[in-house]
Amino acid sequence: MSRAGRIARRGFLVGSVAIAGGVAFGAWRYTRPLPDPFAKGLPPGTEALNPYVLIDGSGITLIAPRADKGQGARWIQAALIADELDIDPAGARIEPGPVSKTYYNTALLQENLPVDPTDTGWLAQTLRAGSDVPARLLGLQITGGSSSVPDGFEKLRRAGAVARETLKQAAAMREGLSRADLRSGDGNVILPDGQRIPYTELAAEAASIAPVQDVVLRAPSQWRILGKPVQRADIVAKSTGTQRYGIDLAFDGMLYASVRAAPRGASVAKVEAAAAKGMRGVHSVVPIRDGIAVVADNTWRAMQALQEITIDWAFSDLPGDQQAVWDSLTAALDAAQIDSRPRDTGDVENALAAGAVIEAEYRVPFLAHAPLEPMNATVRISDSQCEIWTGTQIPDFVVAKVAALTGLGEDGIKVHNQMIGGSFGRRLELDFILQAVQIAQSVPGRPVKMIWSREEDFAHDQPRPAQIARGLGRVANGRIEALDLAIATPSVTTSWFGRVWRALPGPDATITAGAGDQPLAIPNYRVTGYRANEVFPVSSWRSVGASGNGFLHGSFLDELFAAAELDPLQGLIDLCNHDVSRRVLNELREISAWTGRAAGQGRGRGVAFCLSFGVPCAQVVDVADTPKGLRITRAFAVADIGTVLDPVNAEAQLSGGMLFGLGHAMNCELTYRDHVPEQTNFHAYQAMRLHQAPEITVRLLENGPLRGLGEPGVPPAAPALANAIFAATGQRIRELPLSRKVRFA
Amino acid sequence: MELTVNGQRHQIDAEAGMPLLWVLRDILGLTGTKYGCGIAQCGACTVHIDGMAVRSCQIALADVGGEVTTIEGLGTPDAPHPVQQAWIDHQVAQCGYCQSGQIMSAAAMLALQGEPDDQQIDRIMSANLCRCATYPRIRAAIHDAARRLATG
């Protein structure tokens, strides 16, 4: 049996329960006592049902518990179930849990990553490293780390298969036939004479029999939906303005709110709000923790009134300027605050001492998440219950923190997860939700929809951390003899866990991710992570540690290839000691028709590779110097995700990830001054726009383990572009954004 | 104040300075038009006034001098506009939040320009930000929609 199969068998069974007029199928999971407060719930030894398929007389509902923020997670979860269940997922209701069917709310909190905490196998390690979730927190429902696909691949298909076979069994018993003689298709059990019985008619009977457990999952050659180019269920709604996001909700009697929160480290000293209170439509001005909210009868009036409020902030003596960040990073490198050294091959010190050393310092800036849907949450509080409608990647933490904030029990906190208009990691935070809850507490019984202005979003993002790295290298005899990379960064994991739960001890793998874990056989090779003090809070940003480290490592490696007079793509292929990765590099050479960096006068090509979240990804960028400035003319990306379950969407994720990486590398930084970012809206944080987006060719390979693709397209983009600029102009840029040094068309 | 949206007339009781965006979203409940920046930088709020693409976050209620069309009025899931159909066929949307604005900008451009070249597309569509970077498919869908509109 495959490793995935063993995990599945050990971790859960698929069971069923009766619901009104029908049946629910889901994963029965053996509960274990877990030491953390969020895994509370069932007494040890009892079992809970996490339902995935609900069938009653009115139709079929598929539960897709992972949050969808544009990466297609909701759809692929439904497709995994539907392919085995033999239904058209587009005809089913697809809902995120937890929803209002109270019988499983507690159970759904125990949604798992697919690995046992004691499993030390490669897959388990990769999943944990990839999602940055320590083993003891594996009981939590988290969307992140490109984990939705590997998580659901086995579990969701099995739920679909058990449901199908149990429905067939119910039909067999009704008709006095053998299950083996029945078939299924399009939501029906099909009898030998061709007669069709809809699943919805069999649901009640299926609930009364033991679920059929001995299912054999279909081989990829038998898949109907998976692996095929199909239309995602949300595409029509998202093309016609009919998709509802959290920000679009409306309830009877709903109030609207917006907030202004204190700059980092400050608190509210004095508020002058008389003018605001008298404005049309203003319901109230509500103090919240470290900020002020206006509640009004529409969003605009709330935002307008906020602008009429004068707030004096009391600043702490925490540093508030960008220079303090660079100083702390430099200090971390110098003081040798070693966090981890995941790579230490050969004898770097000796190898560097043997001759001339190439030395370089690299910097990457803070970056904002700035998803296009501004942060929002709608909350209604009563004496016993707090209902929250929002898009979140961490519903368990929402429940725990809101329970603590309100004094209501966790059973009284209901999270209705919403379709998300982009996240890039922003929806791993709780700040906006906790604000909305405080506002709702001031108007018990009434729903309040709180929306941040874009300015509030920039002012209060917890960005991707800024970093400084020092590279030392030596080349000799046409090869790289030594590469020593020292990376200083504050810990995203510590910062984030400190906010959503409590800071965890131990080294943070994200400090070196994307640099210290690369499959390259450099004879003397050392990567060291230095933990810098956190000057401003930082957070996971699409591809997390690899987003910056991919640039630091991929650029410095290119410097060494250049010094050794090696072709950078051939150099990567020669150094690569991981077969799946080497095939990615070879494929990239094919599709980009690579013959070297040079591409004619004023033109250049750059290449970079990064393995992140278990996915090797390699990219080529072509640039041309034009009278209007530097232009990216073409781009190529190859990644290996093991099995391509949704080809249309996977290509979009790879293309989108690469362009996301390119746009930020070109144009974006967040810099602090007087405790707030200087960039207040999109005019100062352009990212990429259409005129800068090159034609892009992507290829997906299927040689490695099954992995998700939301993040791995990002890390190679920045170094591939910087390396292309070097090839075109001879200028080696060691600092992002690149627009500090070159003008882009 | 009187406002015609998607062919329907409404009496609006609101401040003359209230941006059309919030009239549409919070008073009329037409939430297909999105708020993204409020300062004419993202294009998520794009609607048509007498066929011209405008940023509804920038136009005050009192200054709306024509008939407003929003994404809901352009086409529907059952009867999508040719531009929406191209967006569906190319599966442009990722998170989808920008796409109402993208489609409204593209539809107005195509109504005016017939078959635009890449430079024209760049110039007009660069006012619409897509944080998910769906640009290659946006471009492909526009070319496709232009062909469909040309052949009726």
Ligand code: FES
């Ligand atoms: S909300 Fe109007 S342009 Fe961004």
Ligand code: FES
């Ligand atoms: S699809 Fe997400 S912002 Fe455009």
